Amino acid sequence: MRAIWKGSVSFGLVNVPVKVYAATESHDVSFRQVHAKDGGRIRYQRICSLDGEEVPYADIAKGYETEDGEMVILTDEDMAQLPSTSSREIAVEKFVPSDQIDPMLFEKSYYLEPEKSGAKPYALLRQALLDADRMAVVTVALRQRTTVAVLRVRSTDNGDVIVLQTMMWPDEVRTPDFSVETGEVKDAEVKMAHMLVETLAGDFEPSEFEDDYAEAVEALVTAKVEGGEVKKTAATTKTSGEVVDLLAALQRSVAAAKEARGEAPAEEAEEAEEAEEEEAPAKRATAKQSTAQKAPAKKAPAKKAPAKKAAARKTAKKAPAKKKAS
Template identity: 80%
Template sequence: MRAIWKGAVSFGLVSVPVKLYSATESHDVSFRQVHAKDGGRIKYQRVCSIDGEEVAYADIAKGYETEDGEMVILSDDDMAELPSTSSREIAVEKFVPSNQIDPMLFEKSYYLEPEKSGAKPYALLRQALQDADRMAVVTVALRQRTSVAVLRVRDDVIVLQTMMWPDEIRRPDFSIETGEVKDAEVKMANMLVETLAGDFDAEEFEDDYAGAVEALVKAKVEGGEVKRTPTSTKSSGEVVDLLAALQRSVDAAKTARGETGAEAGEEAGEEEPAKKAPAKKTAAKKSTTKKTPAKKAPAKKAPAKKTAAKKSTTKKAAAKKAS
């Protein structure tokens, strides 16, 4: 994992330097909007709803729509004047009983890892939260906005969970009319609850929808129901993993078919010229080899002359010595 934020947890006079890691990731199945005819991806243009013209990124501003439908344009200077903070402090406001916080308020979870210098106070805070069975309500600045969050312990790791603001929780605007509920019905409902009672284990549940989608896609790939587009684009997250798995499925399907069909024929056709080319080069080499002796025939006499010259020189040297 890669740390996305660094700061310190402060409670009282104690400060615990920590790193923040995202504790969750989505494994939801992603689909692309494509042209059903050829599989090409659908592109969207940024078009103004008033004049119908495409708008460049440089001309796009932030707008706030009022309740009566009027649009207020906010410039970069306006946004710069808004209250923001870059504090690296996770400030503990109070410790509250765990059962007092509605789970609906929880938004996103992060793991807190202590720096080496903060390992001991980290362990003390973790133990205090466990012994008291309480959560620490904190304020923290993430993405330049102050948020309310809680600290709790999960598997010996302190987890920070950001919370929604109270006015972000919608209230139901409907009423439920149950009619008369008989004692016998309540008793039977209680018996049903006891029959299905048990401990929660997250491993008992799995995303059967994602598995079914992968099986469906694999079956279509093996059946040849694939649109081949001229270009491929990079994706991110689980889509990349899925495409890699599908590519392996394609390779396995080709192997199982023995590479029969149009594609196998094309590959075989490409190999034919490659085999003929070396044959032409070989013939050319043979032709050159036959001509070489005729051209080098005069060259063989040259060594003979040089040898004779050397012998003559040797005889003259010997004669001088003799005299």
């Protein structure tokens, strides 16, 4: 794992230098929106709702919509004036009983690893939280915004670790706008409910639960791939086709230019070059001098220049690249 934040936990006069790591990662299955006919990806454009024109990123600003539908544009200068902080401190405000924190307030979880110099105070804080069965309510600045969070201890395969869990603000938790009318509940019904709970009672083992949906999707996709049910998208076909066509066009242009100069075809020229490379240096030098008229222009530019110009005029449409090179 890679640390995403470095700072220190401070409570009283004690500071514990720590590194922060993301404790969770999502394995959610994601799909692409495609054209069912050919598998082409669906692209979205940034279209202005007023003039119907596409808006480049450089012209996109932040806007705050008021309750009456008015739009307030906020510039970079406006955003810079907002209160923010870059503090590297996790400040403990108070220690509260663990059962007083509503799990609905929890948002994201992070592991805290102590720096070498903070190993002992880290261990002391961890033990104090365990013994008191309390959580530490803290304030911390993550992504330039102060948020409230808690510190608690979590048991892992590598031992007990202090976890930082950011929390939502109280006004971000919605209150249900409905009530549940149960009517009269009989004692016999309550007793049966208790029996059902006892029948299904047990300890929570996360390993007992699997994401069967993700596994099913993966198996389905694998089966379709093995069965040849794969759409060759236009983008993929076009790209590979362009490469092949470009390569073929270059080969034809080279062959046409050499033929116009009275030289051997490309394959014969390559075989000649390989044969020359296998000979001794002295013999290869002699061979180059004796075959100066057959060698490419780069081997004898002075003698071949007139011929190249004449050939270029005859094959201007076939090999424009060669004409430019001369």
